[in-house]
Amino acid sequence: MILIINGQKKTFVTPLDLRGCLEQEGYGDMLVAVARNGTFVAKNNYGATKLDDGDEIEIVAPMQGG
């Protein structure tokens, strides 16, 4: 299936949950927060969040801001 990770199309093997996606992409131990299709997903729900073809995943981290 195709997922859009931070605006970039990537191919994954199904089935896949959000936790597995983050681990595959190298975010496993990082301080990040995630939204799926514009909706926030809490960290304790990653494993229960099954991903579908075409899902848009936003992965964010602390950054400078004013």
Add this chain to the structure above:
Amino acid sequence: MSKALHIDGTILSSRLFLGTAGYPSPDILRRAIEASRPGLITVSLRRESAAGKGQKFWDILKGFNIPILPNTAGCHSADEAVTTAEMAREIFETNWIKLEVIGDDYTLQPDPFGLLNATDRLVSKGFTILPYMTDDIVLAKKLVDAGCDVLMPWGAPIGSGRGLNNPFALQTMRKRFPDKILVVDAGIGAPSHAAAAMEMGFDAVLLNTAVAKAGDPVAMAGAFAKAIESGREAYLSGIIAPQETANASTPLVDKPFWHQNG
């Protein structure tokens, strides 16, 4: 002399709120924070790469033990702002959010309708909202009714360095909301602008570009800290009212050659 500022029961050690963007280097940012010891530090969220760029930035800030205020900068809708606030809460472990919903790309003027919508939704989720807003009194009233104890009107457009574009509106807001925490946010260029806001009775000043883009950001951060403290003390001390005529400060009675006419 300057009574401490509290937000949600947290005592803030300074009335300078400092942004962290646009510094020449991470080390200069760190030294600017050390020089000014702000009461709040603002941060943001951006897409993270697997290289972990954001993690290094966060490591710098964590060591200061200064309260963190995440923002929703760059959001153009209430939906984006709400999701961003929820992500920020998880990462920074704070219910505080500087809520920005931009309505115009040229001026970066806040969208009052989107701001109010997002405020309603986030208050119901337990957030403490610090709204970046225009100086509109009606909007301020609606935000207070929605649950805001802090209001953050702009001084001027973000990054413009123009200072206080509309002092009358800011003074009116101070008079109309005497019990709310008012913070001038954005548009500050010089320490005198910040001092002027504090002399009006504002509770704090939030700024970023004026320090980050200064010739010497570390020294400028210190200058702003002094100006804000000075402005606060002046406000509490009771600034004299302007007069239409001169009024000699030196007593004239018994001066040499003095004689009473008439």
